[in-house]
Amino acid sequence: MINKKPKVGIFSLASCEGCIVQILNLEDQILDLLSKVDIVDFRVLKEEKEKAPLDIAFIEGCITSEKDVKKVKELRENSKILVALGECACTGGKFLVKDFKNHENPLQLKEALVNAQPLDQYVTVDYYLYGCPIDKNEFLELFKNLLIGKTPRPKSYNVCAECILHEKACLIEAGLPCLGPIIRGGCNAICPSVGKECIGCRGLAEDANIDSLIEIFQKHKIEVPSFLKHLQKLQKSEVERR
Numbered sequence: 001m002i003n004k005k006p007k008v009g010i011f012s013l014a015s016c017e018g019c020i021v022q023i024l025n026l027e028d029q030i031l032d033l034l035s036k037v038d039i040v041d042f043r044v045l046k047e048e049k050e051k052a053p054l055d056i057a058f059i060e061g062c063i064t065s066e067k068d069v070k071k072v073k074e075l076r077e078n079s080k081i082l083v084a085l086g087e088c089a090c091t092g093g094k095f096l097v098k099d100f101k102n103h104e105n106p107l108q109l110k111e112a113l114v115n116a117q118p119l120d121q122y123v124t125v126d127y128y129l130y131g132c133p134i135d136k137n138e139f140l141e142l143f144k145n146l147l148i149g150k151t152p153r154p155k156s157y158n159v160c161a162e163c164i165l166h167e168k169a170c171l172i173e174a175g176l177p178c179l180g181p182i183i184r185g186g187c188n189a190i191c192p193s194v195g196k197e198c199i200g201c202r203g204l205a206e207d208a209n210i211d212s213l214i215e216i217f218q219k220h221k222i223e224v225p226s227f228l229k230h231l232q233k234l235q236k237s238e239v240e241r242r
């Protein structure tokens, strides 16, 4: 169990701050939770006190500069638990598509740039909260677990596993290219539950069977997105490499 009044920081690197907005969307619940900890850094609340050492560092965003690398390494050194918040932090997210180092400096940034990278390319990450943005309730659950010293377990099921609990017709049956079968669950299948196909914002589930999903799409005469074929090739070459 963490100290009585744990020191917590919530930091942002290159991001749209959508994950931070999700935390703020918890409204009363987050105020209650924050009253139980000593928030030493949370820019949107204009909170900035002496940082180190921290019990928990939540980091949103992708590493895109040498300044970010330094900041993340310092946070790792000074934090007992480090959590990657959202796809940008967990996988690099959209920043991998527009890799700043390989383009002209479009934002006229003064700091030295590095290839866009997720946090774990530079430091050890203890927990990952996937999604773009994160699911606010999943954040709350993880935060509470960490405070009581319980080890959060990663979600090993896919979006379909949560979707079936909504007892709605499968979107694939209706001819929509839902990626639920191969995507990591944990969002309570929020998109299919309101009739929108899953576009995969939480990344591939463990043992994602891309071949099978392509076959299912073809059986339902759903056009197979080109990125799925690309992922299939990547998965095959990864299997051959092992």
Ligand code: SF4
Residues within 6 Å of the ligand: 015, 016, 017, 018, 019, 020, 060, 061, 085, 086, 087, 088, 089, 093, 094, 131, 132, 133, 134
């Ligand atoms: S994961 Fe998505 S919502 Fe969160 S900071 Fe990155 S782009 Fe924004």
Ligand code: SF4
Residues within 6 Å of the ligand: 159, 160, 163, 164, 169, 170, 171, 172, 178, 179, 180, 181, 189, 192, 197, 198
């Ligand atoms: S709608 Fe999508 S997520 Fe839901 S069961 Fe069908 S494929 Fe899975």
Ligand code: SF4
Residues within 6 Å of the ligand: 131, 132, 159, 183, 184, 187, 188, 189, 190, 191, 192, 197, 198, 199, 200, 201, 202, 203
């Ligand atoms: S249903 Fe899919 S796209 Fe929607 S939040 Fe969940 S993982 Fe992301």
